[in-house]
Amino acid sequence: xxxxxxxxxxxxxxxxxxxxxxxxxxxxxxxxxxxxxxxxxxxxxxxxxxxxxxxxxxxxxxxxxxxxxxxxxxxxxxxxxxxxxxxxxxxxxxxxxxxxxxxxxxxxxxxxxxxxxxxxxxxxxxxxxxxxxxxxxxxxxxxxxxxxxxxxxxxxxxxxxxxxxxxxxxxxxxxxxxxxxxxxxxxxxxxxxxxxxxxxxxxxxxxxxxxxxxxxxxxxxxxxxxxxxxxxxxxxxxxxxxxxxxxxxxxxxxxxxxxxxxxxxxxxxxxxxxxxxxxxxxxxxxxxxxxxxxxxxxxxxxxxxxxxxxxxxxxxxx
Ligand code: SF4
Numbered sequence: 127x128x129x130x131x132x133x134x135x136x137x138x139x140x141x142x143x144x145x146x147x148x149x150x151x152x153x154x155x156x157x158x159x160x161x162x163x164x165x166x167x168x169x170x171x172x173x174x175x176x177x178x179x180x181x182x183x184x185x186x187x188x189x190x191x192x193x194x195x196x197x198x199x200x201x202x203x204x205x206x207x208x209x210x211x212x213x214x215x216x217x218x219x220x221x222x223x224x225x226x227x228x229x230x231x232x233x234x235x236x237x238x239x240x241x242x243x244x245x246x247x248x249x250x251x252x253x254x255x256x257x258x259x260x261x262x263x264x265x266x267x268x269x270x271x272x273x274x275x276x277x278x279x280x281x282x283x284x285x286x287x288x289x290x291x292x293x294x295x296x297x298x299x300x301x302x303x304x305x306x307x308x309x310x311x312x313x314x315x316x317x318x319x320x321x322x323x324x325x326x327x328x329x330x331x332x333x334x335x336x337x338x339x340x341x342x343x344x345x346x347x348x349x350x351x352x353x354x355x356x357x358x359x360x361x362x363x364x365x366x367x368x369x370x371x372x373x374x375x376x377x378x379x380x381x382x383x384x385x386x387x388x389x390x391x392x393x394x395x396x397x398x399x400x401x402x403x404x405x406x407x408x409x410x411x412x413x414x415x416x417x418x419x420x421x422x423x424x425x426x427x428x429x430x431x432x433x434x435x436x437x438x439x440x441x442x443x444x
Contacts, residue, residue, distance in 0.1 A: 132162040136169035139391035144351070150344045153388045158380035163387075167402075170387035174402035175441075177395040182404045182442025184433045185240040186233040187274070189412030190257055191220040193248025197276065198307040199299070201333055201374075203366040204246045204414045211368045220249065221411045223260045229410045230261045230269070232423055236430045238408070240270040242295060246414075247276035255289045262290025272328065277312040283323035293356070294320050295328045298346065300338055305371065317353055328400075329353055331389055332361035334382050335374040343385065350393045357399035360386040364415040404442050406433035 135149045145153065156163045194209035195202065202208065230241050243261065245254045254275055261271055272293035273286050286294070298313040299306065320327055331346045350358050363376045377385075390401030399405060408429045410421065434444045 128165075129162050132156065133165055136166050136391060139394065140169050140173050142394060144392050144394055145388075147344055147348050150347055150388055150392055151340055153391075154340045154343055154347075154385070156384065158378055158384045163380070163384050166391065167383060167387040170390040171402045173394065174390045174400070174404065177390075177398050178404050178442075180441075180443050182406070182437035182440070182444045183240070183399065184236075184238050184406050184408065184430055184437070184444065185242065185272075186229075186238045186408045186410065186430075187242040187244055188221070188226055188229050188410050189244045189414060190226055190254070191246055191249040192412040192414075193219045193246045195246035195248045196307065197247045200305050200369055200371050201363055201366065202414050203369070203416055204248070204412075205369070206248070208366065208369050220253070223257055226257055226411070227260050227264045229426070230265050230271075232426060233408070233430070234265045234269045236427060238269070238430060240272055240293065241265070242272040242274045243291075244274040244295075244411075244414070245276075249275075251275075251282060251285075255285055258286065258289040258291050273325070277308070277316045278319050280319045280322055283316075283319040283325060287323045287325055291325060293328060294325045295330075296320060297329045297332060298349070299332055300334065300342055300346065305374070327353055327355040328357040329355045330359045330361050330400075331385055333363035334360055334377045334385055335363040335371075336377045336381075338377065347385070347389045347392050350389055351396045355397045357405065358389060358393065358397045359400040359405070360389060364417065366414075366416045403440055404437070406437050408433055 135145050139145055153166060192204050194206040195204045196206055198205045198207050233241050243257060270293050271291050272295055273291040274295040296316055298310055302308055302310045302313060360382050362382045363374060386401045410426055437444045
C-alpha cells in the first residue's frame with residue numbers, strides 16, 4: 127500500500143511548497159528501497175532538472191597538499207590523528223604550484239567548468255592563496271576556481287576572493303565537533319564570511335553514515351535553502367585505512383540518494399545544481415579519501431571523457 131501522504135509531500139514540493147521539518151524527518155525514515163522512496167527520488171529529479179535546465183557539469187578537484195591536519199576529521203586520511211599512524215610513509219606534503227597549474231590548465235582545455243583547490247588546514251593560508259593566484263593567472267575567466275579549505279575569517283574570505291577564487295565549498299558536517307575537532311560555530315561563521323565576501327557557495331550533507339541521527343540530518347537538510355548555494359548534494363562516509371570513526375559504517379547508497387532527493391525537494395529551485403546527480407567529478411593531486419586520484423594527463427583526459435559520457439547516459443546535456 128503506497129503512503130499517500132508521502133506522495134503529497136513530494137507533489138507539494140514540486141509545486142513550490144517545500145516540506146516542513148517534520149515532513150523531512152518523516153521522509154528520512156522511509157525504507158530507501160521502497161516505492162515511496164522511488165517516488166521521492168523521481169519527483170526530486172523532476173524538480174532538480176527544472177532547476178539546472180537539464181544541464182550536467184564535469185567538475186574537477188585538485189588536492190593541493192597532504193599535511194597532517196589539526197582539524198582531525200576522523201574520516202579523513204589527512205587528519206593528524208590518522209597521519210600519526212603512518213609515520214613510516216614519506217612523500218611530498220604539497221603539490222608544487224607548477225603541477226597544480228598544469229592540472230588546472232588541462233581541466234580548462236578539456237571543458238571542465240569548475241576546479242576545486244582542496245587544502246588541509248595544515249597548509250599555510252598564504253601559501254594556499256599563492257596557489258589560487260597562480261591558477262587564476264593561468265586559466266580562462268570562464269573557469270570557476272572553488273576554494274575548499276578550512277574555516278575563514280572575514281578577512282581571509284576577502285583575500286580568497288581577491289586571489290581569484292569565485293566559489294567555495296563549505297559544509298557543517300554531520301557530527302561536527304564530535305567526529306571532528308572543529309567548532310560548529312566556526313563553520314557557521316565561515317558561511318557568513320563567504321557571503322559577505324561575495325563568494326558563491328557549494329555545500330553538502332556529509333558524511334552520511336548508517337543509522338545517522340535523523341534529527342541532525344533534518345537540520346542539515348533544512349538549512350540548505352537559507353545558505354543559497356549554487357550547488358548542493360549529499361555524500362556517503364568513505365572509510366579510510368586506520369581511521370577510527372567510532373564504529374560508523376557507510377550508509378546504503380539508496381539512503382544517500384534519498385537524502386540528496388529530500389535535500390532537493392526541501393530547497394526547491396534555490397540551488398540550481400545537484401541533489402539529483404548532474405555533477406561528475408574528476409580528481410587529481412593529493413587524495414584524502416583514498417579513492418585513487420588520477421595523476422598522468424592521459425588518465426585525467428580519459429576520466430573527463432568518461433564523466434561526460436556518464437552524465438549524458440543519465441539524461442543531462444553536457
Ligand atoms: S576533512 Fe579537511 S578539515 Fe578535516 S581533517 Fe581532512 S583536510 Fe582537515
